[in-house]
Amino acid sequence: MKMFRNLLLLTVGTLVLMLGLGFYSADPDAIEKPPADTVIRLFDRIAFSAQEGSAMPVLRRWTQPVKAVLIGAPAQQEDGQIRWVDGVTAMLNLWDSLRGLEVAVAGQADLAALKAGTAPAGNLTIAVVPEAEVAGLNLPPKAAAAVLDTRTGCATVGADATVLAQVLIVIRDDLGPTMRNACLGEQLAKAFGLTIESKLAADVFRVRPSGLSFHGQGRMAVELAYDPAMTPGMPRDEALKAARTALATRGVE
Numbered sequence: 001m002k003m004f005r006n007l008l009l010l011t012v013g014t015l016v017l018m019l020g021l022g023f024y025s026a027d028p029d030a031i032e033k034p035p036a037d038t039v040i041r042l043f044d045r046i047a048f049s050a051q052e053g054s055a056m057p058v059l060r061r062w063t064q065p066v067k068a069v070l071i072g073a074p075a076q077q078e079d080g081q082i083r084w085v086d087g088v089t090a091m092l093n094l095w096d097s098l099r100g101l102e103v104a105v106a107g108q109a110d111l112a113a114l115k116a117g118t119a120p121a122g123n124l125t126i127a128v129v130p131e132a133e134v135a136g137l138n139l140p141p142k143a144a145a146a147v148l149d150t151r152t153g154c155a156t157v158g159a160d161a162t163v164l165a166q167v168l169i170v171i172r173d174d175l176g177p178t179m180r181n182a183c184l185g186e187q188l189a190k191a192f193g194l195t196i197e198s199k200l201a202a203d204v205f206r207v208r209p210s211g212l213s214f215h216g217q218g219r220m221a222v223e224l225a226y227d228p229a230m231t232p233g234m235p236r237d238e239a240l241k242a243a244r245t246a247l248a249t250r251g252v253e
Contacts, residue, residue: 034217036247042203042221043243048236050195057236060193061225062164067106068092069122071114072129074180075173087181088126091188098219100226101192124191126169126184137170147172154183156190163232167191193225220252 051057073084082090089105096103107120111129115136119125129137134147143155153175158167169187171180182198185205189196196204204218214222224230227246230239247253 033252034220036244036252039217039220039224039247039252040240040243042200042217043224044236044240045200046189046194046196046204046221047225047239050190051236058162059225059230059232059234059236059239060159060162060164061230061232062101062192063232064123064165065102065104066095066124066192067104067122068124068126069106069120070108071119071125071127072111072173074128074175075130077177081177084128088184091184094213095188095192098214098226099223100228123165124167124169126171128171128173130173134170134172139170143170152183153179154187156187159190159193164191164193192222194222220247220250 047059048057068088070085070088077084085108092103092105095101106122109119111127111133113119114125114127127137129147131148134144137144139147139155139157143157146152146155147170154169154171156167156169158164169184169191171183171187175183185201186197204215204221206213206215206218224243224246227242229242229246234242
C-alpha cells in the first residue's frame with residue numbers, strides 16, 4: 001500500500017510539473033518578458049559598447065522623425081530575391097514599429113541626383129554605390145576605407161553625433177546578398193545610435209519565414225534608448241538607472 005501511495009504521488013507530481021512547463025512554454029508573456037536585468041544588460045551593450053574606452057559614454061539618439069532617402073540599388077539581384085527598395089523599406093518599417101521612433105521613406109533617387117543635390121529631402125540617406133564612385137562622395141578617410149574593404153563594404157557617417165540629425169549609410173553595390181543584408185542591418189542600427197553587430201543580432205532579432213522581427217528583450221532594449229525619460233548626451237550610468245525605472249513602469253522587474 002505504501003509503495004502504491006508513493007507511486008501515485010510521484011505520478012501526480014510528474015503530471016503537475018509537465019503541465020506547469022507546458023503552460024510556461026505556451027505563455028508568450030513568460031517568454032517575451034525577461035527580467036529587467038537581462039534587458040538592461042542588452043541595452044547597455046547596444047547603446048554604449050561602441051564607446052568603450054571613452055571618458056564618459058553617452059546616449060546617442062534622434063529627437064525628430066527620421067526621413068530616409070534611398071539612393072541607387074545593387075548592381076545585380078538574384079532571381080526570386082526581394083527587390084532592394086522593398087527590403088530596405090521593410091527594415092525601416094520594422095524600426096518605425098518601435099515605441100518612441102518615427103521612421104518613413106521620404107523618397108528615392110539615383111547617385112547623380114545625390115551628387116547634384118536634387119535628391120528628395122531627408123535626414124537619413126541610404127546609398128548603394130559602385131566602387132568607382134566611392135571617392136567622389138568625399139567620405140571621411142576611415143569610412144571610405146571601410147566601404148572599399150572587401151571584408152566590410154559599408155560604413156555610416158554622422159552617427160557619432162550625440163543628437164542624430166543627418167546620417168549617411170554607404171553600401172558598395174557589388175556585395176553579395178548575405179553581406180549586403182548584414183551591412184544594412186548593422187549600419188541601420190548605427191544610424192539609430194546603437195551597435196548591433198552580428199554577435200549580438202541573435203539577442204535582438206528573430207528571423208522567421210515571414211520576415212524579420214524583434215525578440216521581446218531586443219525590442220524592449222532598443223525602445224529604452226527612445227523612452228521619454230532618455231535624453232541625448234545622458235551619461236551611461238544615469239541612463240542605466242533611468243532604464244530600470246522605465247522598465248518598472250511597464251511591469252518589468
